[in-house]
Amino acid sequence: MSLATANDTDRLIDEFALMRKEGPLTRQLLQEPGGFGLGMIPNGCKPDSTTKMVCGFCSTGCSLNVHLKEGEAVGLTPATGDPVNVGMACPKGWEAVSVLDSPARATTPLLRRNDRLEPVSWDNALTTFAERIKAIIAEHGPDSVAFISTGQIPTEEMAMLGALAKFGMGLRHGDGNTRQCMATAVVAYKQAFGFDAPPYTYQDFEESDMIVLVGSNLCIAHPIMWERVLKNKRDPDIVVIDPRCTETAMAATWHLQIKPKSDLALFYGVANILAERGWLDESFIERHTEGVDDFVKHVAPYNLDRVSHETGLESTAIETFARFIHERERTSFWWTMGINQSYEGVRAAQSIINLALLTGNIGRPGTGANSITGQCNAMGSRLFSNTTSLFAGRDFTNDAHRQEVAETLGIDVDLIPSTTSWDYATIMENVLAGKVKALWVIATNPAHSWINQNACRDILSRLDFLVVQDSYVDTETAKSADLVLPAAAWGEKEGTFINSERRLGVIKRVKQAPGQALADFSIFKLIAHYWGCDDLFREWTSPEATFQILSRLSKGQPCDISGVEDYRMIDDAGGIQWPCPEGSPPSLANQRRLFEDHAFYTPSGRARFKFEEPKPLSEPPDDHYPLILLTGRGTSAQWHTQTRTRQSAVLRKLYPQQIYVEINPIDAKELNLEADEWVSVESRRGRVKARAFLTNSVQPGQVFLPMHYEPVNRLTDAVFDPYSRQPSYKACAVRVGPWRVHHGV
Known part of the structure; x- marks a missing residue:
């Protein structure tokens, strides 16, 4: 049963059936589940009932009970008994439904004419999209068009976009806005562990004897995670390392207020103390790591006087911090953007990982080197967006990986690029250089969020064709677009997110998208049709059908989800963490901590120590800017x-x-x-x-x-x-x- 009346549904289907001049799209395509965001009541739900789904704001992945009246969402409450938020929600979660009812919603395609965005039909919009991008490629080559994806839409939509752009449209270059928040953690984990693998489960917040929060204002950025900290019955030390006295620092047991960007010096100094005093887990290091001797030599010059000078901390504070790490049975290290968003963020993140490896604080309850993700589906983007990495953590430059993906999808391997995409920054640089002429931006707002905003807006203004696909028309980027494609938002479509602890959660369609807005998945399907490559996506009939494709693509990879049967299995379990390979016992589905067997994803099976000399601030204060x-x-x-x-x-x-x-x-x-x-x-x-x-x-x-x-x-x-x-x-x-x-x- 549709959220719309039968007459409304028929009207929408008839309207969309007229979109294609050469011949109407089939009613079957338009009516299929997930096809065009018409707004269906979740399976098994009555018109007046409650259904559970994961929140669409941050990476915590809270479970919310959405209350339906006459088939439409009218409110929500946090779900009790859920393994993530256990009955709690932050202010954003409580308001998740209300933000859908906004006059700023994108409700119809808009095309710039005479320097104004004017409403057009979907047929006009998508014909323009295909014709203009094909013309740019014909004149300037395949490097002349790029796309910027997001961590805000479901995994299935990201995957559809990545496959459409790379395999169907022949675009070589695309990245995600997750480059702004999580790229550092991804690379740090890959280099140290062999795969992008946050090892923890949220239960570790409650099982630590010492919780070290680095560059993380957990109270504000991830308040439900902070609530999990407060549930810890082990009377933990809570240590906050941050230049600013944040709300989290005020609530902690100890604040180490370091100078900005002195993290490397601090953690190398602590590592030196641990090594000098024999406070290392020698057995763990010998059996499960490589490179420790070179690392110990590297940190030897970081004596207390040097580290105190470079960090601004008292020597006794540094020494006490190292002693606490040694004395506490379970120490967990957590970091967010204070580490990631840095000119030396990868090595700073790895300096935290190194401390966990030195002391054997990994793979056990209440331990870990734990990067907290930002956006609701940044983890889905990292694994399945098919932008700078090939599906499920593979490499575009690896012929064997390309062949695996081609065989799984049943496509010609030559359709898969053999080179790595330009990253976000390089795409922007190449717009400035005149190499990229068209940019397709999906569910992100670079005119606000990209670094050095004035330069960014100048760069965007140089494009021949800027396409923005978004749920709102009042973003700074949408206002500058040549074409706006209106997208359904969270709660108006279905799919899965992957949260910070690697847990898959389901989102559902509990409200009808406004006007002519369509689910991003449906927009991508239509673009494939208008581009003329829809034969490649015959099996990609719905988000859940796409999930089954991703399940197959993940098989044998560290992020294996081949044991997840369907959305209902995820829903019933309260979310499922990867890896969940085929045949996984159901008892493991709810809490899965990585590296309990101390086997890492490197060729040797050992974790690697990674390090180098710190660099000074990229722009230190001076007399003019003090x-x-x-x-x-x-x-x-x-x-x-x-x-x-x-x-x-x-x-x-x-x-x-x-x-x-x-x-x-x-x-x-x-x-x-x-x-x-x-x-x-x-x-x-x-x-x-x-x-x-x-x-x-x-x-x-x-x-x-x-x-x-x-x-x-x-x-x-x-x-x-x-x-x-x-x-x-x-x-x-x-x-x-x-x-x-x-x-x-």
Whole structure:
């Protein structure tokens, strides 16, 4: 039964049947489950009932009970008894349904004419899409078109996009916005463990004797994970390592307030103490790691005096931290963007991994070197988006991998590119260089979120053709588009997400998409039809059919999900963590910690120590720009570029509407600034007007801006980690002064 009436359904089908001038699409295609986002009640649900689904905001993957009335979602409550959130939800989760009802929703295709976006039919939009991109490729070659994917849509949609773009349309280059948040962790794990493998389960929060949070404001960024910390009955030490005194640091038992980007020096110094004093798990190291001797030699020069000078910490604090790691039976290390978004983030992440390996804190309850993911489906993107990595963690340059994928999909291996895609930064650089002429952006907002915003917007303006596929038309990127394709949002389509602890969760269609908006999966299917490559996707009939394809692609890989039968199995289990190979006992499906057998995914089966000398700040403060800018989460009611959270009246009441900058009172006095005064925050790239918030949460010489406000990335410096190519958002040089002085007001 449809959420729409039978007459409405027939009307929509008839409208879509007229889309193709050369001949209508079949009613069978239009009516199939998941086909065109018409909004079906979840299987087995009555019109007035409750169904369970995973939240669509962050990577925590909370389970929500969505309440239906006459077949349409009218509200929700957090699911009790769930292995992730155990009956809790953050403000964003509570408002997940309300943000769907927004006047800013994209409801019809829009095409730019005479410098204005005007409504057009789907037929016009997709004919334009295919004709213009084919013309650009014909004139400039296959490198002239690229796409930017996302960590916000279901895994099946990401996979369909990656297969369509790479195998069907012949595009060579595409990346995801997960490059901005998780690329560092991906590369760090691959180099150390042999595969992108966060090893933990959330139960580890409750089973640790010491929880070390590095560059992570868990209270704000992942509040449900913080609730799991609070459920720990082992009276753990909670150590926060962060330049800023965050909400998490205030609630911790111990805050190590280091200088910005001094993580490597600290962790190398701690490793040196552990080695010098014989506080190593020699048995674990000998049996399950490689490279320890070279690592111990590398950290030997990091004595207490040096590390104290470079980090700004007292020697006794560093020594005590090392001793605690040694004395506690179960230490877990956790990090997020404070580590990942750095010009040396990969080696910083690996310096944390090294400590876990030195002390055998991996593969046991309450341990691990644990990267916390950002977006709701960044893990799905990392494994199955088919952008810079081939499906299920394979390599485009590996002939055997390409052959495996070709045989699994039943396609010609020559359709699969044999070269690795350009990463996000390189795509943008090649737009600037005139090599990329068209860009297809799906469910992301680079005009707000990409580093050095002014340069980014200039780059986007140089494109011959910018296509934005999104659920909202008020994003900064959509406003600049040549073509907007309206997409259904979370709750208006179906599929799976993979959360931070590798757990698959199901999303369901509990509300009808507004206007003519379609599920991204349906848009990709239509594009395949208009492009003329839909024969390749005969088996990709629905999201769940696509899930079965991904299951086959994963078989034998570390992320094997071939034992997951269908969506109902995931739903009934409360989510299933990978790996879940065929024949896995059901008892293992709910909590699966990696490396309990201490077998890693490297050729030797051993984890690797990775290290190198730290580099200085890419843009240190000087006489002209004497302060260091830090950026990060604002409140638990905000999310990324606020595309969705600003649509909720409730959430808008929970955070400041005006951008503010945190300044230490000592600096404010020196600069003659008053609390709540309008000030100018200026870098070499741009300036921002913000309210001054005087607080000791930032150290003298530093200021902090929440990343959610649109102007912030005017300031950030476009430097990148050399291994992950992730932008370094967290530290650049700025100056602050009264707005009236700077602008003559």
